[in-house]
Amino acid sequence: MYKVSFKVQGSPGNLLKELKNSGFIPVYFRNNNGIENYVALIRSDDLNEVREAILDFALLAKRRGKFGGRDFATIFKVDDKLMGKAFGTTIGGLLGLKFAGIPGLLLGALGGLLAGEIMDVQLGEKVVGVEQWPVSLTG
Template sequence: MYKVIFRIKGGYGTSFRELRQANFTPIYFRKDKGEEYYITLFRGKDLSEVKEAILDLSYYLSKYGKYGDHNFATIYEVKNQNFGKVAGGALGALAGYYLGGLAGLFVGALGGIFLGELLDIEMGEKLVGVLGWPMSISR
């Protein structure tokens, strides 16, 4: 699995549709002074798949007048760990049961698993590289 951080400029609106078309799952979004900043996940086993998906994304974005710079995509390789999911699920279930009974147990467990997954991603990442906007796609 790979975590990719995108910095997108130009155009109007957000780029969620284009990210999903290129098989990226957005987990964080921020827009600041005309620049969109996305943290996404890509479930793939090979770095070449990620690079191909980034090229597809840049094509989809160029249709709407969006573009990137020399730091368009920052790629991190994420190890598949389970410690955060297990610990988060157990703590969330315990807190949910204490605060809300049996229904709180299920809701707390689901929330804890989600937060544990985010913790696993942050703890097990390794920088692979930074890709610029493809020159073959004109602005």
């Protein structure tokens, strides 16, 4: 699995729909002084597929009047681990059971699973490379 961080500028409006259409799973979006930052996951083990999805996203972004720079997409390789998910589910389930009974156990376990997944992604990543905005889309 790969995590990609995008930096995009241009006309107002977000590109979450375009991210989904390119095969990414959006995780995070922030607009900071006209620079939009997107973080998304893609379930693929092939770096070339990830680069093709980045190009697809750039094409869809260009149609919406957006553009990127030299640091358009930063690619991270994410090691899929189970430690965070197991720990989060256990702690969330136990806390939910203590405070709200059986319904709390279920909701706590689901919340812990989500928190554990986020922890696994954050701790198990390493930078693979940085892609610049495609030259063919400039101008």
